[in-house]
Amino acid sequence: MKNAVALGLILGLSIVLLYLYQDGYFDKVEDDYASVALPETVDYNFHIKPILSDNCYTCHGPDANKRKAGLRLDIEKNALSELPESPGHFAIVAGSPGKSEAYRAIISDDPAEQMPPPESNLSLTNYEKRLLRKWIEQGAAFEKHWAFIPPEKKKVPTDTSSYLKNEIDAFVGSKLKEKGLTFSPKASNDILLRRMALDVTGLPPAPELVDKLMSEAPDEMLQRAIDTLLASPAYGERMTQSWLDVARYADSHGYQDDSYRTMWPWRDWVIHAFNENLSYDEFLTWQIAGDLMPNATKEQILATGFNRNHPITQEGGVIQEEYRTNYVLDRTNTLGKGILGLTLECARCHDHKYDAISQKDYFGFYAFFNQVNEKGIQMDAVQAKNQKFFADPPYIGISAKDTVGVLSFVNMNGSNPVNVMVMNDSAPKTTFVLDRGEYDRPTDSVLPGTPSIILPFANDLAKNRLGLAQWLTDRKNPLTARVLVNRIWGTLFGRGLVETSEDFGVQGSLPTHPELLDWLAVDFMENGWDIKYLIKKIMLSATYQQRSELTPELEKADPENKWLARAGRFRMSGEMIRDYILATSGLLNREIGGPSVRPYQPEGLWEETNAGSERGVLTSYVPDSGDDLYRRSLYTFWKRTLPPPSMTIFDAPNRDFSEVRRQKTNTPLQALVLQNDVQILEAARVLAEKMLNDGGKDNLVPQLFERILVRSPRKEELLTLTAYYHDALNTYGSKPKDAEKLVAVGDYPHLKTDPVSTAALMLTAQVIYNLDETITKE
């Protein structure tokens, strides 16, 4: 009997297994996409090209040297032609998947035929295979890469229910509708004010500003807030902070000796340019080619320091041409990543594997930057130190007398005259395509130029950096405006409309809202490349002003917030966190510009890794004293080989090369910084002393809370925090010695307050400084 049951079970199980097997169940176990519905019309750029690029282009793409079987799938003509190695056969036959050899190979089970080949470790999902089939059935239409087609203002969706404040909402709303989602309600005014202040100035809103605005008529309040914030000099500092990553700005040369340089007047110029709202086309033109402009001013020449912010070696015994080549490569790559949103560097050694950029195109860009009579720093750090030699020619000298005139924005702050490295094409050179990108393997000569697939380089443009700048800022350039608009969007929402803000190429992400991106890009150009205009436009949208809360439904439907059914909620940068804490404690020194400063840093860091105490002037770190400790973080001294750890722990790059997007990680080391960094403890102490000194006894906790978080505490929050404060009073009341030790932290002068009360209130502030909300833009 038992046996019979067992046999029956086995038999039954076998049948089920057989059934499942026949049904292809086991094939699909790993395939989450098996049941995903295909779009009605398959779009080449949005559906097909990413699949081909990721899986096929390595061997069948733009790189001629790596191409196999003569087959090229990125160009329509080639993909539809007879296969060079299989006469009578075609890779793709429009309308006939069965006759399309590429498709047949992709769906093949035979390892000998299968594409991509098994050893590539690549494979297509079931969904992707079905997409390809449908695309071929629908006629296999090719299109130019989306980002190379100049943007146009498409018709704004007219579904009025989604047209809340401006055109942005119409585009976002219509996409939300398509996804079955709706906007979140508008955020409260206090949240919005904090959000806007952080976005525009990188600082919390000043309490006086909040009071003033809250008394305005609600309709005008936000508009007024935006205008006030954009007019604040802190706006320029905030914008500059991000540009320093793009421009790989640092106060040291990098490489192993990593000695001192004085590029900070260039940084002062960037702040000034943003605050003056220099249009983005001019902002770029001055930095790329200010020196070549007719009757160039010293200010315009200073702006070209942008191209000289790259690391420069001081290592004895380098082959200077090798490094000079590296500097020119760096300028080229920075132009690609920071301004064009292209990974140009992939084409340094070979034709780009994914984008239609050849190695020759790459060196065409390179040629623009290759005309500088630069020698590299031909002395080691010891010599440089003794001679106070901190700049490699060409450079301009800036002294106090310049700041009376055109360079009034440079904050000399009592500093000696400084040399700022700039561009000057005094050494015309023929540029060669370098085999494998190596300095000592020149091949064909190449003229300065740009890939015509992006935009042909007009005949009337000078073949120099000024011509390049004009090409970049031509209204028909499909990339420049899109890339900037996208980056600003990413700053405000936590992710760009194109998530890979550094890569608009074939392997980059596709825009989530292509029509919106294009509309904004065109609108931006039509309005004179006006960055403040753009920011204001976005901030006035209902999309921006939504709440950022994540409901369970939204978490399920759109955990990454691609479709913008809520505002972004994400951690601030390390710089912003520090500035926030300095500002709310009242410590922040609002001086603008000047030589970089040295705030607190754990002792011994520079000393432990330097190349010897004689080598250069940056071998030991001596913190500043007084007010210089409390400057905004963009003025913190940036030593490339050991950048300020309280910034890098929060994902700041080391500035060895251009970066446009920081990670937003969440790590235990960040928790340690927030708990134990002297700067934060001192801020908490100073704030506590100030509040106690102002005579407050009542409502200390809610005041403290409001001061830091710019909102009143909820009842529950107030209860637990007040209880905490009283516990701390008791703890320190019984250990007054500990209280004295605790409140001794930091250089800032003490107010005469009772150590026990100070310690308790200080720790309460420290609790608030450590809250997720405090370091998050909501």
Next chain:
Amino acid sequence: MEEKDNKKENPLKVNRRHFFSQLSVGIGSLALGSLLIPDLFKNTGGQQASQPLGLPHFAPKAKRVIYLFQAGAPSQLETFDHKPILRKRMGEDLPESVRNGQRLTGMTANQEKFPLMPPAVNFKQYGQSGTWISDYFPHIAKIADDITVVRSMHTEAINHDPAITFFQTGSQISGRPSMGSWLSYGLGSENKNLPSFVVLTSRGKGNSQGLYSKLWSSGFLDSKHQGVLLRSGKDPVLYLNDPDGISRSTKRDLLNEVSELNRLHHVETGDDEIESRIAQYEMAYRMQMSVPDVMDISKEPESVVKLYGEDCQVPGTYAANALQARRLAENGVRFIQLYHQGWDQHGNLPDEMAGQAKDVDQASAALVMDLKQRGMLEDTLVIWGGEFGRSNYCQGKFDPANYGRDHHPRAFSIWMAGGGIKPGLNYGQTDEFGYNVVENPVHINDFHATLMYALGLDHEQLTYKYQGRRFRLTDVAGNVVKDLLA
């Protein structure tokens, strides 16, 4: 993008929820530990987006690596590559046929003569293996049969920065993840209270080159894979110590209050990032105990101090770091990177090398012996070496009593021990001048591929997609040197 994908498909999410409900009923911090073990990320179907499936790829021999990096590049001709002909032909010019077009650094490129210089020290053969080792290294000589000397390493870089960057990241160009970060990414951590990749630095009296934090950077990988610099002194991890006047219980109260308020805010915002932050705070709290614990060598017995040498009791020395490395290895740290600066002997070589060797000889050997005694050598891979070799000719004026050697990329020596490496092997040969590799060359990419193989990883399969391209430690090259594997 990768980061987001990771987050979206993060299987930890379920655990975070679970954790959250536990916390709200007041479970103590210790119970939270398992939530942070990166192993939870392993072998879970949802990781295709950024993490390769099915790791490790093969049965690993080694579980962890201790890399004793000799920064500045020790001369192969005074360590492990015995070239008596250099003594015989001292002062003669290096034949052009041997140099054969090698590009030179600016320090010697303009020299008219390239006079051959003899080894500054005698060599002897040791052990069953008959390994040639210079008299600078009497202790390493004792472990001759435990180590494998590779005398055929080569690189392309001729300057320190690109050369050391190449060794540590697989590329001469800055910005790629460090080896340790790749392994942390591929294999995760074995200890929930310590980082998986740590770095210790020390400095000898010889001519130094600087170190850079980019050498232990995670590049485009998630920064949790970044190397954490462990420092001697009172703050072994930056910001680890509580300020004066805060006791452990005061700190616990503060953290409880932070968590309480964070929890309330999580209810309002629904953002799981807050739960994650609470967990990171707990991890930080545990690190405040676990790091000083593992760094505290005061309970090491006298026999161990003897083995490593008295110096191991002086924080910040190479010997102290070597002992520390063993303790970290015992505690499950995946990649332990030591740097000892001072090996850049452009001049004054005989004197400086003797001093540098004295700094590291006993402790390097002690580490191998210590691991062996504890049965840990079989799954710990120890590596000893610098970023390139040194020229067989003299830099500057010919003076047999006091000379220097310039950088040399074409041939240099390193040694490895344990963790799946065949012991007692002498691998590779250079020509009689010690200038060119003539047998079994091992390029840096091959070295990386081999090391990864020992750890159970296929260097072609451990990839990470960034800026549209799949990157790997070995870039587009590298062959596993099977001969080196046990």
